[in-house]
Amino acid sequence: MLRRADQASERLERALEGGPIPHDPETRRALAAAGALAPGYRRDPARIQQTHDAMMAMFLRTLNPLQTREGAGADDGLDVELHREEVALPDGGQLVVSDLEEITPERLEAATRQAAEILAHRSKDLRS
Numbered sequence: 001m002l003r004r005a006d007q008a009s010e011r012l013e014r015a016l017e018g019g020p021i022p023h024d025p026e027t028r029r030a031l032a033a034a035g036a037l038a039p040g041y042r043r044d045p046a047r048i049q050q051t052h053d054a055m056m057a058m059f060l061r062t063l064n065p066l067q068t069r070e071g072a073g074a075d076d077g078l079d080v081e082l083h084r085e086e087v088a089l090p091d092g093g094q095l096v097v098s099d100l101e102e103i104t105p106e107r108l109e110a111a112t113r114q115a116a117e118i119l120a121h122r123s124k125d126l127r128s
Contacts (some may be wrong), residue, residue, distance in 0.1 A: 087112050092121060 011027050014020070016034060021027075083103045087095045095115050097103055 089115055089119065093119065 008024075008026055008030075011024070011099075012030050012034075015027065015031055036039065080100055082098060082100065084096065084098045085103050085108055087097070087108060089095055089112065095112055097108060097111050
């Protein structure tokens, strides 16, 4: 019995050192157990530290939310006027064009023509 245990341990050692893997069930189970105990990858300490720092920063942000001031956004020079035009389409639809820049009659006509073409193609697709 002692000799059989010695042979099994020798087969296991050879397999763990990168030798041929034996096919007997005892050694396969021992290899599986050894594989389960060995870590499959190493964690990078720099990534661990980055994750920790990000978590702590979010935690502190949650504990100390930014103070909002009264009238935030007013008088900061970013107030823009939104231009808006409504146009009736030929088939009874309505097109609303909005832009930060001024809407010229040429741009409005081009947008109306393009929307009418799209609607015409869609109606053809629905009929076929």
